[in-house]
Amino acid sequence: MTSGFAEFLLRRIVGFAGVLLVLALMIFILARVVPGDPARIALGPTASAEQLAELREEMGLDDPLPLQFVNFLGGAIRGDFGNSLISGRPVAEEIAGLLPATLELVLATLIIMLALGLPLGILAARYRNSWFDAVLRIVSLAGVTMPSFLFAILLQLGAAYYLTDWPILGRMSREFSDFSGATGLLIIDGLLAGRLDITLDALRHLAFPALALSMSGIGQIMRITRSAMIEHQRRDHVQTLRSFGVPGRIVTFRYLLKLSAIAPLTIMGLEFASLIGNAFVVEMVFSWGGFASAGLEAVMQKDLNAVMAVVLVSGCFFVVANLLIDILIGLIDPRLRMKEAR
Amino acid sequence: MSASSEEIKVLSARRMAWMRFSANPVAIMGALMVASVILAAIFAPVIAPFPDHAGAVIDFRNKHAAPDATYLLGADKVGRDILSRVIFGFRVSLLLVAGVLIVAVPIGGGLGLLAGYFSGKIEAVITGFTNVMLAIPPLVMALAVGNVLTPSLTNAMIAIALLWWTWHARLVYRVSKSVAAEDFVEAARLAGASHWHILTREILPNCIAVISVKTTLDAAFIILFGATLSFLGLGVQPPTPDLGTMVADGRQFLPERWWGVLAPGLAIFYATLGFNLLGDGLRDMFDVEV
Numbered sequence A: 001m002t003s004g005f006a007e008f009l010l011r012r013i014v015g016f017a018g019v020l021l022v023l024a025l026m027i028f029i030l031a032r033v034v035p036g037d038p039a040r041i042a043l044g045p046t047a048s049a050e051q052l053a054e055l056r057e058e059m060g061l062d063d064p065l066p067l068q069f070v071n072f073l074g075g076a077i078r079g080d081f082g083n084s085l086i087s088g089r090p091v092a093e094e095i096a097g098l099l100p101a102t103l104e105l106v107l108a109t110l111i112i113m114l115a116l117g118l119p120l121g122i123l124a125a126r127y128r129n130s131w132f133d134a135v136l137r138i139v140s141l142a143g144v145t146m147p148s149f150l151f152a153i154l155l156q157l158g159a160a161y162y163l164t165d166w167p168i169l170g171r172m173s174r175e176f177s178d179f180s181g182a183t184g185l186l187i188i189d190g191l192l193a194g195r196l197d198i199t200l201d202a203l204r205h206l207a208f209p210a211l212a213l214s215m216s217g218i219g220q221i222m223r224i225t226r227s228a229m230i231e232h233q234r235r236d237h238v239q240t241l242r243s244f245g246v247p248g249r250i251v252t253f254r255y256l257l258k259l260s261a262i263a264p265l266t267i268m269g270l271e272f273a274s275l276i277g278n279a280f281v282v283e284m285v286f287s288w289g290g291f292a293s294a295g296l297e298a299v300m301q302k303d304l305n306a307v308m309a310v311v312l313v314s315g316c317f318f319v320v321a322n323l324l325i326d327i328l329i330g331l332i333d334p335r336l337r338m339k340e341a342r
Numbered sequence B: 001m002s003a004s005s006e007e008i009k010v011l012s013a014r015r016m017a018w019m020r021f022s023a024n025p026v027a028i029m030g031a032l033m034v035a036s037v038i039l040a041a042i043f044a045p046v047i048a049p050f051p052d053h054a055g056a057v058i059d060f061r062n063k064h065a066a067p068d069a070t071y072l073l074g075a076d077k078v079g080r081d082i083l084s085r086v087i088f089g090f091r092v093s094l095l096l097v098a099g100v101l102i103v104a105v106p107i108g109g110g111l112g113l114l115a116g117y118f119s120g121k122i123e124a125v126i127t128g129f130t131n132v133m134l135a136i137p138p139l140v141m142a143l144a145v146g147n148v149l150t151p152s153l154t155n156a157m158i159a160i161a162l163l164w165w166t167w168h169a170r171l172v173y174r175v176s177k178s179v180a181a182e183d184f185v186e187a188a189r190l191a192g193a194s195h196w197h198i199l200t201r202e203i204l205p206n207c208i209a210v211i212s213v214k215t216t217l218d219a220a221f222i223i224l225f226g227a228t229l230s231f232l233g234l235g236v237q238p239p240t241p242d243l244g245t246m247v248a249d250g251r252q253f254l255p256e257r258w259w260g261v262l263a264p265g266l267a268i269f270y271a272t273l274g275f276n277l278l279g280d281g282l283r284d285m286f287d288v289e290v
Helices: A003-033 A038-043 A047-058 A064-079 A090-126 A131-145 A148-162 A186-192 A195-233 A234-242 A248-261 A262-285 A291-300 A306-333 A334-339 B004-022 B025-042 B082-117 B120-135 B138-148 B152-178 B181-190 B195-231 B244-249 B259-286
Strands: none
Touching: A003 A064, A003 A306, A003 B120, A003 B138, A038 A047, A038 A248, A038 A306, A047 A334, A090 A131, A090 A248, A090 A262, A090 A291, A090 A306, A131 A195, A131 B195, A131 B259, A148 A195, A148 A262, A148 B195, A148 B244, A148 B259, A186 A195, A195 A248, A195 A262, A234 A248, A248 A262, A262 A291, A262 A306, A262 B138, A262 B195, A291 A306, A291 B138, A306 B138, B004 B025, B004 B259, B025 B082, B025 B259, B082 B120, B082 B152, B082 B195, B082 B244, B082 B259, B120 B152, B138 B152, B138 B195, B138 B244, B181 B195, B195 B259, B244 B259
């Protein structure tokens, strides 16, 4: 990879750091300036004035706001978000325990989105304006317009009536509940431990939540891939290949696909923000017990420290995903590597 | 070229756009669906079979009544007609859409316009800020706002509008920047026109098509987003009938009493699909990229 691309990535990293900084500032202002005393939330309505003062002192709530922000930021960088106002345990510890569940769900979703969205988009472009294209257009529109919680519920409902032994709640069956592995990703842990039954069980549990979560992304990717393929088909270099007698299949898969993958990848980066949001809902419907459902609980109980951590970690998710996508696009598209070198 | 031939040209361009739109059956269907939702929302008290069921009515004899001749879509856990509540639910959804767009479109559009027209510091600050805001997962932000404010329709509006303007800023910025480089803008400047005149009379009219397409598509996503918020318990509070809240309520009685979930769920789908089809149709009609 050229040094120009390295410079481009460096600039993106600095930009993303800026994003996280502003996000931290916003959530801090929201949490501190808006009425509601964190110490009061932690201790409940029966606490005495001395107890409150003591906890406020301990949490640094009486410091000037800029100092509080610096302390909060310093802690966040070290991965220290203070203690949960409800359980009293370190927030970082609680989140770390729940992160693998969400990671597994999100990764599976991304794989499904690409594995279905790209090929269907290619097919739609290839058989453009046929009945097949029309059906796919309706499917993709349904994916984009139907709320993900409705998809999740419909899948559960379908299973309840027609697939009665298919699991619709949780991450694995109760008989395996004492199993735990190094990575926390059950599918991988099952393989590492040589327990194929566990991997299979985890996959069965994962299928519906991941499908429900990926529907809107499948629709988006399908649409974008279709229009990108159609647009690139008209370009001169593709026409040249065709006139040289290169078979259509090779033109499509070796040349067109590479070019047309850039737009959907870019969209995926932006989509990632709503993916995280929808994960909250899908995790709730399927009792997934991940980071997102924990965040929801924190919001309901007004656990400010946990909410701040959840928002920042979600932001990190988004930033890292977009960075990876930038790298991927750079690998696919040499023009970007060259252009950014300037 | 004389003034009269110019006028004919404008008319025919408009007519051609309308012909493109009306020749598109999908767009017409979208327009009809949107019209039906809006009419249902406006005339809810007249259309709904049981208008009083939009409130805190309790009728335990008809608790969870299955769909029949009286309750076309069944009844909910306290015996209220689901159809009536769905019709009133459209009202709440559209109120939310209106509230968010009234705030988000002018702010986003205005900032985008400024950033595209004035290059340099103003552009850098606005686009930088917009990009940062775009990177915040909206639902996560709404959760944070929901955490510090009590859940209600107004606060849901605030939470959504807080991030929604960014999309309009980005879009209008793109159009405004390319229009600002056109000759007629330079001509206006040379003729001594003020910034205000150039922004509102020369550049803004060129952004209207993009803004209206985006706003139509937005309506769909705001309905979806609002439903998701209230499904999570962070939006509209009972007894106000809200589609997302109704789905959440009905979910407790699955799988036997499926109508409690399907009716409001499909109502959300119907409204969002309508706005999406209409938005796609408008996009083809104006021939713009959104």
